[in-house]
Amino acid sequence: MDEVALKMTNINKSFGGVQVLYDVNFDVRAGEVHALLGENGAGKSVLMKTLMGVHRPDSGDYLIAGKNVRFNNPTEAQRNRVSMVYQEFGLVKYLTVAENIFMGRLPSRRGMIRWGYTRKRASEVLGSLGSSVPPSAVVGDLKVADQQEVEIARALSYDPVVFIMDEPSAALSYDEIGHLYELVNTLREKGVAIVYITHKLNEVFDIADRCTVIRDGRIEGTYAISELDLSMLVEKMTGKKVSAEVVREDTYKKPKESIIELHGMNAKEKDKVLYTDVDMKVGKGEIVGIAGQIGAGKTELGKTIFGALPKTFTITGEMLFDGEPVNMKKLSPSVAKKMGIGFVTEDRQAEGIIAEQSVLFNLILPAFQRVTRGFVIIGGMARDLVRGIIKDVALRPPEPGRLVKFLSGGNQQKVVIGKWLAAESRLLILDEPTRGVDVGAREEIYEVVRQQVRENGLGVILLSSDLREIMIAADRILVMRLGRITHEVLPHETSERQLLHFVLGEEEEAEGKKSKK
Numbered sequence: 246m247d248e249v250a251l252k253m254t255n256i257n258k259s260f261g262g263v264q265v266l267y268d269v270n271f272d273v274r275a276g277e278v279h280a281l282l283g284e285n286g287a288g289k290s291v292l293m294k295t296l297m298g299v300h301r302p303d304s305g306d307y308l309i310a311g312k313n314v315r316f317n318n319p320t321e322a323q324r325n326r327v328s329m330v331y332q333e334f335g336l337v338k339y340l341t342v343a344e345n346i347f348m349g350r351l352p353s354r355r356g357m358i359r360w361g362y363t364r365k366r367a368s369e370v371l372g373s374l375g376s377s378v379p380p381s382a383v384v385g386d387l388k389v390a391d392q393q394e395v396e397i398a399r400a401l402s403y404d405p406v407v408f409i410m411d412e413p414s415a416a417l418s419y420d421e422i423g424h425l426y427e428l429v430n431t432l433r434e435k436g437v438a439i440v441y442i443t444h445k446l447n448e449v450f451d452i453a454d455r456c457t458v459i460r461d462g463r464i465e466g467t468y469a470i471s472e473l474d475l476s477m478l479v480e481k482m483t484g485k486k487v488s489a490e491v492v493r494e495d496t497y498k499k500p501k502e503s504i505i506e507l508h509g510m511n512a513k514e515k516d517k518v519l520y521t522d523v524d525m526k527v528g529k530g531e532i533v534g535i536a537g538q539i540g541a542g543k544t545e546l547g548k549t550i551f552g553a554l555p556k557t558f559t560i561t562g563e564m565l566f567d568g569e570p571v572n573m574k575k576l577s578p579s580v581a582k583k584m585g586i587g588f589v590t591e592d593r594q595a596e597g598i599i600a601e602q603s604v605l606f607n608l609i610l611p612a613f614q615r616v617t618r619g620f621v622i623i624g625g626m627a628r629d630l631v632r633g634i635i636k637d638v639a640l641r642p643p644e645p646g647r648l649v650k651f652l653s654g655g656n657q658q659k660v661v662i663g664k665w666l667a668a669e670s671r672l673l674i675l676d677e678p679t680r681g682v683d684v685g686a687r688e689e690i691y692e693v694v695r696q697q698v699r700e701n702g703l704g705v706i707l708l709s710s711d712l713r714e715i716m717i718a719a720d721r722i723l724v725m726r727l728g729r730i731t732h733e734v735l736p737h738e739t740s741e742r743q744l745l746h747f748v749l750g751e752e753e754e755a756e757g758k759k760s761k762k
């Protein structure tokens with residue numbers, strides 16, 4: 246199908262005098278998956294939100310199926326079967342899944358809401374994307390991946406002809422991404438025009454037909470995927486060359502002292518086991534990467550060390566911090582912080598940052614003791630500290646006073662990381678730290694972390710499902726699968742491909758294939 250479903254012409258947009266989109270032209274065909282790519286802050290989300298009527302463009306034309314349209318708000322867009330899965334969730338946490346999906350248009354008859362029917366419709370939509378989230382669950386009780394599925398289900402329930410997904414896979418496990426791909430393929434076959442925004446560039450090659458790269462608010466170009474490879478794509482996005490496959494050649498130096506040791510750690514709640522028999526050590530000045538799928542138990546392990554696991558869980562085993570046994574019953578996030586443990590969480594919206602506050606405020610939260618005397622913030626010191634951090638994480642725009650809610654998604658994640666760098670921890674737990682961060686900024690963030698590791702003897706636990714990230718940043722790699730540490734390897738002894746087999750538990754199969762050859 247070649248018919249153009251969506252055409253945007255000469256879109257311009259500025260916020261308070263700062264222009265963020267310049268004469269953007271973009272079109273999507275019916276039955277096409279079109280990836281929209283670009284660095285953090287390039288303008289991807291804003292462009293799509295001008296179509297949805299979330300933002301009003303300064304100028305430009307929008308054609309849907311050849312007809313001029315201009316939506317004043319998302320409701321209008323949805324009524325015209327244009328819908329979007331937003332990067333920042335808009336779910337109401339205390340309502341149920343079904344209520345969230347049909348918010349503002351709950352099926353009713355004679356003034357009575359038809360709850361049974363609503364739940365049935367909700368489970369149909371969820372089912373169509375392979376989700377098993379119960380429609381009657383309260384959204385706030387769901388894990389991030391399930392919330393993402395609810396978001397997708399809600400957008401899908403408008404039966405869209407133009408379907409925009411802004412980083413839909415960021416919080417999903419490999420299995421869940423598989424379901425997402427199936428959904429995307431089904432929609433494509435039905436002739437839906439799909440815009441797919443992602444920073445996981447391998448996905449582009451998995452499902453997109455064409456892609457458009459946007460750089461600093463200007464279109465760099467539109468390409469057929471068949472014309473491109475990964476390194477060409479990165480070069481178009483960043484203007485820099487990178488290699489596609491990570492090869493580590495440095496040798497491993499075993500640290501002399503450990504900052505943290507876990508011996509025979511287990512956690513469970515009633516019959517639900519989170520992880521089993523975990524033994525690990527992290528040295529001073531060492532980055533230990535824990536590679537594993539979303540849902541493998543990595544986050545729970547991180548939360549245990551930070552004292553953030555709910556008290557309803559039973560934790561057994563021994564944890565030593567700086568050689569001293571830690572009383573796990575008394576460990577809480579505030580105790581952990583005092584000990585010098587920092588935790589960059591995977592869910593920036595729930596725990597990471599306060600969007601209504603400035604970058605400065607957010608960055609100095611954990612560093613509070615260093616920049617305050619009594620309760621008065623010492624302005625100069627705070628500002629110097631914050632300027633340094635903003636530079637380190639390559640925040641764009643580099644303005645301490647900007648409210649976090651006005652930053653692009655990836656830049657919000659940089660604030661989360663920067664906040665803990667400011668705290669000068671002794672052990673830093675990073676949970677999917679660069680989710681939503683573009684390729685270029687990622688490398689910069691690893692470099693800042695590495696610098697603190699080298700210079701200050703910081704110990705780091707890097708929990709990640711991004712194997713490239715693990716390969717680039719870790720000194721030593723543990724693989725976690727279904728709550729157990731299954732492998733320990735050094736980066737120069739392995740490859741992304743081998744790690745993927747380990748993470749998926751396919752090593753026998755992989756070896757079997759090898760021996761057959």
Ligand SMILES: Nc1ncnc2c1ncn2[C@@H]1O[C@H](COP(=O)(O)OP(=O)(O)OP(=O)(O)O)[C@@H](O)[C@H]1O
Pocket residue numbers: 260265283284285286287288289290291292332641642650651652653654655656681
């Ligand atoms: N509501 C707003 N007010 C002011 N500036 C904004 C607002 N929303 C976005 N911006 C700015 O517009 C620019 C483009 O942001 P946008 O969110 O579109 O980036 P993006 O390409 O989606 O990046 P990411 O990959 O990080 O999500 C950024 O410089 C951002 O700071």
Ligand SMILES: [Mg+2]
Pocket residue numbers: 289290291332411653654655
């Ligand atoms: Mg965005």
